[in-house]
Amino acid sequence: MGYTQGEMIALGFIFVVLPTIFVGLRIWARFIRRAGLGADDYTILVGWAFTLSVCTVHLIAAIHGELGQHQAIYPNGEPILDDPRFIIYEKCKFSLHMLSVLGLGFTKVSVILLYRRIFRMPIFQRICLGYIVVIVAWTIAFFFACLFQCTPVTPFVEGFYGNKCTNVLVLYNTVSGTDVALDVLIIILPIQPVLSIKMSLRQRLAVLGMFLLGLLAVASSIARLVSFVQCDTVLIEHYNDETYYTSGVFVWTVVELVMAVISACLPTLRPLFMRSKKNATPDYPEYPRQYGSSYGSGKSGRRSGYMLSVDTRQDDFDMPAMASQDAPGVQIQIQRSSFDDRQEPTDGVIHVQHSTTWSDQDFPAQPKQSV
Structure with a gap:
């Protein structure tokens, strides 16, 4: 469940590079088709920006905090609460949860806007609008829930600080659980429209396969939920070594964001792999x-x-x-x-x-x- 400091730093840099590559490929695909950016492109850019901010927080926690390392303790085994590195870790953890909610929210909205651009059926368009309302409400609600975990607002949410806080473990489990539910609903949304299109079975399966690449993000969100549940039990015994035993939460939170951005970009990269048609008519789009x-x-x-x-x-x-x-x-x-x-x-x-x-x-x- 734990990681070393070097592993956490290496993963942080990898997480910065991967989504940047796929967002860059998405913009390049737009450029080679001579098409301007759409609403789904702008929202994924915002989601990507929040993903980079979460990766930065992860790196700060690993380099300057105690993430991936055993927490400093007194000889009697009690945690040193005023240790500067532990304070940095606490602030990074507090920021991580809020920024990840915003990043996931914008990325989910980008996927729905992509669906709206592809599928023009009036009923489907209205369903997508309903999805967007739910996602926006989810993002706003849990952003402020994470911000106001304690009164007054503070990153020191653990019980041994004596602050007046909600049950943060229940809050994080709720955020992660509802996140998984939203991801599943987004994955199944385009299935019926694709099946209703007049195409062969092989063609339908190919289109569905492209959209089902989002299962990568669903798997990551499930892994994040599992890491939260494990922390509920592990931290009861290892309350004085939080920085080591919560490493998995940091990792899977960033992995989920990275995979969400990549999954949102994959369906738009087809122009990069299309062969040029020698006899294509310039007056019409070159659809496959x-x-x-x-x-x-x-x-x-x-x-x-x-x-x-x-x-x-x-x-x-x-x-x-x-x-x-x-x-x-x-x-x-x-x-x-x-x-x-x-x-x-x-x-x-x-x-x-x-x-x-x-x-x-x-x-x-x-x-x-x-x-």
């Missing part, structure tokens, strides 16, 4: 073929289309915005040929014909009107 975006060949004259919601932006690069079966939509059909209407050679120039049909159904049976 497995999401239903395909082009007919000039030889066969075959046509196929993909669904976009009417308010889809061209910076929705992660995947096509997915509309429900009863939502208004545009069906775009593209046919490529190597000859124009006069059947004359075009010297390698590709002419694109497209037809657009407006209807209230995803794939209307109306005759298509050529443009």
Whole structure:
């Protein structure tokens, strides 16, 4: 359950680097698609900033405090409460809990905003708004609950200080338990919309797999909850060695934040792995073929289309915005040929014909009107 000082410092630096890499890749993916930042990008940047602040607190506690080390005690075994390094540890622990709540809150909101950008069904959009309200309320409530653990406000929350404080172990367990519940609800949120989309089973599983990468964050939040529960029992016996036996709480709190940021960024990195299409039409977004975006060949004259919601932006690069079966939509059909209407050679120039049909159904049976 304990760690050495060197391990805690090394982990702190790793935790700084990992989320920074993935946030940088996310911004790069936006740049190469020539798309501006959206609300989900801005919120993940704030979440990343709080993650770095938590990592900084972790490093300060390990370098200048007693995190990962045995606590200084008197010859009779009682803890030295006024030891400068222990005081730094106490202040860092107090800051860690508040900053982690803010970081998790912004990261969760970023994921929901990403869902709203991808899935345009009206009912799903309203559900997402409800999720955002709950997450914001959770963030505000537990931030102030951690801030006002004691009256007056103080980082010295342990009982041997004699301050008037709430039961902090119950508070931390509640924060961690509700955090796990929110993560699970966020993970299952896109399952029904994905299953309702007109794609093959393999394609649906691929999309679900991308969103289920968030299970990494869920696993980390569960591990954090377990570390809190273990501290409840261990600290009863080792009350005079808190800095050593709470090392796991520090580690898993930072790991959860790091994994939450990484999981929020992973679904947006697809453009970095897409192969450039030699014959892509510049007038339309280059959506991946497995999401239903395909082009007919000039030889066969075959046509196929993909669904976009009417308010889809061209910076929705992660995947096509997915509309429900009863939502208004545009069906775009593209046919490529190597000859124009006069059947004359075009010297390698590709002419694109497209037809657009407006209807209230995803794939209307109306005759298509050529443009």
